[in-house]
Amino acid sequence: MNLYEAGDHAELRILLITGGWEVRRSFNQMGIQPGDRVRVLRRAPFGGPLEIDNQGTHVAVGKQLAEKIRVEVLP
Amino acid sequence: MKVALVGQPNSGKSTLFNAVAGYRSLTSNFAGTTVEYTHGQARVGGEVLELIDLPGLYSLTPTSPVEEVSRDYLLAGDWDVIVNVLDASQLARSLELTLELLDLESPLVVCLNMMDEAARKGMTIDTHALQTALGVPVVEAIAARGRGIIETFRTAQDIASGGSRPHAFVYAPEAESILARLAEKIAEGALECGGSTPPWNKAQQERSIKPPLWSDAQQERGVELLPRNKAQEESGVEPPHSKALRALPCTVLDCSSNCCGHGPAVEGQQGPRVTTAVAELPVLPPAVSPPAALHEGQFQSPITNHQSQLAVFPPPRFRALQWVQSDPRQVRREEPEMAPMVEWAQAGIAVRTGQPADAAISSARHAACLTLFERVAHVARPRADWREQVDRLAMHPVWGYAVLMGVFLGFFRLIFDVGKLGEDRILNLFDALVAALAQHMNAQGALFAAAKGAVLGTAGAVAIVLPYLLPFLVGLAILEDIGYLSRVGYLMDAAMHRLGLHGTATLPILVGYGCSVPAVMATRILSTRRDRFIAAFLAVLVPCSARMTVIFALVGFYLGANYALGIYALNILVVAVAGHLLALIWPEISPGMLMEVPAYRVPAPRVVALKTWWRLREFVLVAFPLLVVGSVVLSLVDFYGWQHGINAALSPLTALLGLPRSVGLTLIFGVLRKELSLLMLMQALGTTHVLGVMTAAQILIFTLFVTFYLPCMATLASMMRELGWRLTLAASAALLALAIVVSLAARGLMLLL
Secondary structure (H helix, E strand, C coil): CECCCCCCCCEEEEEEECCCHHHHHHHHHCCCCCCCEEEEEEECCCCCCEEEEECCEEEEECHHHHCCEEEEECC | CEEEEEECCCCCHHHHHHHHCHHHCEEEECCCCCCEEEEEEEEECCEEEEEEECCCCCCCCCCCHHHHHHHHHHHHCCCCEEEEEEEHHHHHHHHHHHHHHHCCCCCEEEEEECHHHHHHCCEEECHHHHHHHHCCCEEECEHHHCECHHHHHHHHHHHHHHCCCCCCECCCHHHHHHHHHHHHHHHHHHHHCCCCCCHHHHHCEEEECCCCCCHHHHHHCCHHHCEHHHHHHHCCCCCCCHHHHHHCCCCHHHHCCCCHHHHHHHHHHHCHHHHHHHHCCCCCCHHHCCCCCCCCCCCCCCCCCCCCCEEEECCHHHHHHHHHHCCHHHHHHHCCCCHHHHHHHHHHHHHHHCCCHHHHHHHHHHHHHHHHHHHHEEECCCCCCHHHHHHHHHCCCCHHHHHHHHHHHHHHHHHHHHHHHHHHHHHHHHHHHHHHHHHHCCCCCHHHHHHHHHHHHHHHHHHHHHHHHHHHHHHHHHHHHHCHHHHHHHHHHHHHHCCCCCHHHHHHHHHHCCCHHHHHHHHHHCCCHHHHHHHHHHHHHCCCHHHHHHHHHHHHHHCCHHHHHHHHHHHHHHHHHHHHHHHHHCCCCCCCCEEECCCCCCCCHHHHHHHHHHHHHHHHHHHHHHHHHHHHHHHHHHHHCCHHHHHHHCHHHHHHHCCCHHHHHHHHHHHHCCCHHHHHHHHHHCCCCHHHCCCHHHHHHHHHHHHHCCCCHHHHHHHHHHHCHHHHHHHHHHHHHHHHHHHHHHHHHHHHC
16 A cells, blocks of 8 residues: 555555656655654645655655555554 | 855754854855855954855765855855854754865864753754864854854864864774875875866865864763774874774775785675676776785875975865766766776775665764764653644644644635735825926926836835735745745645646745745755746746736626636646646756755844845846836837837737737837736726627637746846856746737637637
8 A cells, every 4th residue: 555545544554665866866865754643634636746754854745755655554 | 255055944043154254244145056155244253254155965975056056156165264153953953064175184173052952952063072073163053043153163173273184083094004095095196186176076175284183082982983093103103993804895996906816705704796796897907906005014094295384175085975876877978088997985885784885884984973972972752842833733744734724824815905905005105206397397208208217117116025025025934934935835736747747846836826036046056957947937837816816806806706726727727737747848857855844933123124125126126127227118118109110010810819909019118017908908998898809708818828928028038047048048948939829719719619
């Protein structure tokens, strides 16, 4: 499951960030890495970005990038 | 003493800077770029400190030109101490930059800012433990309330004069031996001044090393956070993790030594991915054929000359880290001599960690930060936060847009109300000045014409700047510092995608409705040249307040408000089509929006005032001379009666659009200042009753043309600064063509009707 498909407010764990060097670098800059626990706070309409909470840091992630993050739902 | 302030965006770095340096500070551009930094002086404890406030950067591996320039500045080493400002409420993430700065092994002070914010989030931070773990002094601060600022700079002074240098962190032990090899090669290359010197190292410096002040604290660190040198010194050369290293599968590095025997057993545990990676490893280039580097006793400390008095800056290990984390394609393209070496190191790390080298390093650093965070910070239940409630409304899929509309309508309303008040008075003042000049000079002379032009040019400049730009810039700085602009970016991202842009480009385009000059300046926040160009082009296309005056005074007055609003609707359509076309011509490469949504903050009046002042000063410097000189030239044109020649020269255009020949000159005036085309139109036609001279259709076509054609001179000047003359020229040509097409289409449509 990718981040964009994940439901709002669920506790998620990032498994893998697919995509090339630039993509990894951008996520790394925002402090987002595989293993992190994140939560989708809300999403903008018309295929807009998601707002996620990663340890208290709120980050807006565009649809294309969110689809590059593989996540699992934590119990 | 030079102090470089380094921190992630929104860490309150500028608040710290402004608290001590303030209005005497200057903004400068980094050589050859439009990236700005602020510098100033402050007297702390009897000594004058030179402070450099670098633009915020998330890491030392940059993704935007702004970050790149900041990184290059740091690596040039023209400073004595770094003050790393952290947002304490975002400690875990902020520490990532701190660890990278530690890799510079240079005097460093950590300023833990926004401690109040952290407390509100229910965090308690053991500053002493953090200081112990990092090996550099950590100072608590609440810069917005003036707390901890002097302490920070005092500590920076002590550290710089004491010459204390921290040790780098070992966060990726698997990579360390490979980094050491690479660093060794780099150090050799650097000493020989070979061709492989990285670009940032041109201003290489030699720095003297003194024993660290903080080394006594380092014994308290855990294994995974052990400083490399200390560990090696204590355990007699071999670092504790090197056993683990040798147990890892073979790499090209290992194969030339005699450790290949135990490879397969471990590979089995590592899974098939590692095995494939081994198979794909590139052949090691002969130049770097490693000796038995990993042998016991030969493990090289990355800082080979640790005991000597001189070291190269940036440290070879740091540079090795930078190379290993860099984009292999870029290395191959830009530093082909370095590429085989770097690829070898990246492949080696990839084999050992099972992931790409850059990901291995950054995830190890990330993990180290989290470990550190858990050790020094405790998070209790956060206090109930009203700001989350605000976001429920401001970022709501429906109400968010209503709030957005409300905020911007209110914002522009305020600017125009304030602006209108000031503009008339200022213009009256200058009219009186012209009248006074006429009495004291020969009103028929060329000199008077020139003087009149200069006064009116100044009047125009002042009448735009003071009444409109000032409240606009204040409002913009407030919206920015509150944190609302990020929400705008979030809400508008989907819509902006249809223009080939991201949500972050909303700001320049919205600002364009006010004035094109700050709109073009605002494109600086975008990360690629492509995005900056498209955003600037669309922002200039949007009718600014001066063009609004023309639209409402001509079309609105003579044809009715519906036609005027129709022009706005048509403009939005044209912007959408133009954005679409530009996105096709210059396709997108950036992967999409990834933007921090900062917590709402109360803006500090001092920071708002300073931001406004800097932007205002920049506008004044760019636009004032142009407006005054242009105005003088046009006065002289008028004086010597050259307008007939100009009208004749422009007659093909005016004839094409079906406009009276006499409006030619007004179009030239319009380039100087858009609302001048209105005044000059009336002067050129010799009447204020335009409908008596031009038909309704001609008024509409004239207005359409003025709305879309070339931006004013001040805008062109800012475009030159931000985009360079080629793109400015291309944009101008495209705008002119667009204006002709739109006006002709309107003419054809009206002929049909």
